[in-house]
Amino acid sequence: MRFLDRSHHEVSLWGGWGCAYVRRPPIHRHAGPFMTTHSVASAANWRTPFVIILCGCVIAMLAFGPRSALGQFLSPMSLAYGWGREVFSLALAIQNLLWGLGQPFAGAIADRYGTIRVLCVGALLYAAGLALMAYADTPGTLHLTAGMLIGFGLSGCSFNLVIGAFGKLVPEHMRGLAFGVGTAAGSFGQFLFSPLARALIDHFDWQTALVAFAVMMLLILPLSVALRTPRAEPAGVVGTGGIANQSLRQALSEAFGHRSYVLLVLGFFTCGFQLAFVTVHLPTFLLDRGLSAEVGAWTIGVIGLFNIIGALSSGWLMMRMPKRYILSTIYFLRALTIVAFITLPMSPLSALIYGAVTGLLWLSTVPPTSALVAVMFGTRWLAMLFGFAFFSHQVGGFLGVWLGGIAFEATGSYDVVWWLSIFFGVASAVINLPIVEKPVARPALAPA
Numbered sequence: 001m002r003f004l005d006r007s008h009h010e011v012s013l014w015g016g017w018g019c020a021y022v023r024r025p026p027i028h029r030h031a032g033p034f035m036t037t038h039s040v041a042s043a044a045n046w047r048t049p050f051v052i053i054l055c056g057c058v059i060a061m062l063a064f065g066p067r068s069a070l071g072q073f074l075s076p077m078s079l080a081y082g083w084g085r086e087v088f089s090l091a092l093a094i095q096n097l098l099w100g101l102g103q104p105f106a107g108a109i110a111d112r113y114g115t116i117r118v119l120c121v122g123a124l125l126y127a128a129g130l131a132l133m134a135y136a137d138t139p140g141t142l143h144l145t146a147g148m149l150i151g152f153g154l155s156g157c158s159f160n161l162v163i164g165a166f167g168k169l170v171p172e173h174m175r176g177l178a179f180g181v182g183t184a185a186g187s188f189g190q191f192l193f194s195p196l197a198r199a200l201i202d203h204f205d206w207q208t209a210l211v212a213f214a215v216m217m218l219l220i221l222p223l224s225v226a227l228r229t230p231r232a233e234p235a236g237v238v239g240t241g242g243i244a245n246q247s248l249r250q251a252l253s254e255a256f257g258h259r260s261y262v263l264l265v266l267g268f269f270t271c272g273f274q275l276a277f278v279t280v281h282l283p284t285f286l287l288d289r290g291l292s293a294e295v296g297a298w299t300i301g302v303i304g305l306f307n308i309i310g311a312l313s314s315g316w317l318m319m320r321m322p323k324r325y326i327l328s329t330i331y332f333l334r335a336l337t338i339v340a341f342i343t344l345p346m347s348p349l350s351a352l353i354y355g356a357v358t359g360l361l362w363l364s365t366v367p368p369t370s371a372l373v374a375v376m377f378g379t380r381w382l383a384m385l386f387g388f389a390f391f392s393h394q395v396g397g398f399l400g401v402w403l404g405g406i407a408f409e410a411t412g413s414y415d416v417v418w419w420l421s422i423f424f425g426v427a428s429a430v431i432n433l434p435i436v437e438k439p440v441a442r443p444a445l446a447p448a
Contacts, residue, residue, distance in 0.1 A: 060183070068193060069193040073209075096272065096401055102152045129153055130211070166178040187304045194304065267331070275363075277401060278303075302359060306357075309359075313364065314365075314368060
């Protein structure tokens with residue numbers, strides 16, 4: 001299929017991987033010895049879906065890795081400065097909350113003006129937060145660096161933005177797989193960075209480990225070019241398919257007036273509560289039970305490794321069965337897993353088994369949740385609407401991390417938060433069942 005773009009250049013779309021190229025008029029010799037028609041076509045063709053997914057997965061891995069390993073820094077930083085666990089817990093709680101708070105805004109900017117700007121700013125904030133965290137010697141500076149800078153940085157460069165870009169750039173028949181692979185890549189970052197953090201701390205020190213992670217985040221800058229999305233048409237302009245584009249206000253009004261979306265958002269709260277609590281407090285919980293720091297690091301790593309399987313399986317299953325059933329099953333199995341973990345005798349083997357089972361259920365909620373948003377509302381405001389769902393996730397994360405620290409300081413135990421995680425898991429299993437999986441009716445946005 002060929003048509004003319006606004007500059008009267010011929011554009012060709014072809015099947016397979018959904019690639020596109022732009023055929024411009026031949027370049028004359030006076031334009032330069034290296035400017036050929038072939039080089040222009042090559043420059044336009046390199047962003048195939050394979051390249052887009054590959055670069056997006058590396059970004060997701062880099063962004064998710066260090067923040068999932070921050071629990072390794074709780075003990076050494078607390079010992080170095082004489083802090084109680086509530087100080088570090090509050091910093092990570094702030095990080096989770098601001099990550100969620102910034103996500104809808106970052107998603108809206110990416111949906112409106114393109115993804116690359118948001119990814120680059122997010123990566124720079126993330127790198128600055130990690131580097132300055134290494135020298136945060138007061139609770140206030142820790143909350144500013146590990147909390148605020150990293151939190152807002154994550155809102156701009158984490159897998160949420162990657163998934164939003166995949167929804168716009170990857171062909172529809174590959175979208176479910178792309179969501180699953182992108183989520184799995186974040187999990188691989190968790191598997192890679194948790195043992196890496198432990199090794200760097202043991203062989204150098206915790207400050208060197210944080211600075212090394214900060215340098216790695218700068219790799220996101222060149223990789224973000226592959227996820228560049230175009231600026232959106234203004235509201236009211238008829239886009240592809242003859243459908244008028246929604247404004248931001250219309251999209252928000254539609255989404256929060258839709259019962260199934262509200263249920264989806266409420267259910268995602270539990271995911272954040274459980275994940276953030278386990279990521280930050282599990283290593284120290286295992287230390288309290290007499291296990292080594294290495295067991296804690298490898299348990300977090302095993303969660304990330306097995307979540308690769310879980311996320312890919314979730315992406316595969318959601319193309320074959322209702323997504324709400326997948327979500328309900330995941331939340332219920334998480335609750336059962338926690339019951340078994342905290343009631344059975346503790347050992348290195350039981351910790352690693354818990355990590356493996358939990359990993360299968362870890363971020364496997366993300367592909368069906370993001371896909372349900374796309375099914376209900378399309379991809380026009382996908383990053384923003386998934387961002388609001390993720391804000392609920394991060395409110396849960398804030399409470400999970402913060403309550404973990406408060407509960408331990410008050411009672412000397414994490415039992416209260418473990419049982420809250422079980423209750424929320426069962427509640428979310430029930431909440432997701434009534435979700436209706438079909439596009440929302442849009443009488444005001446009918447085909448022109």
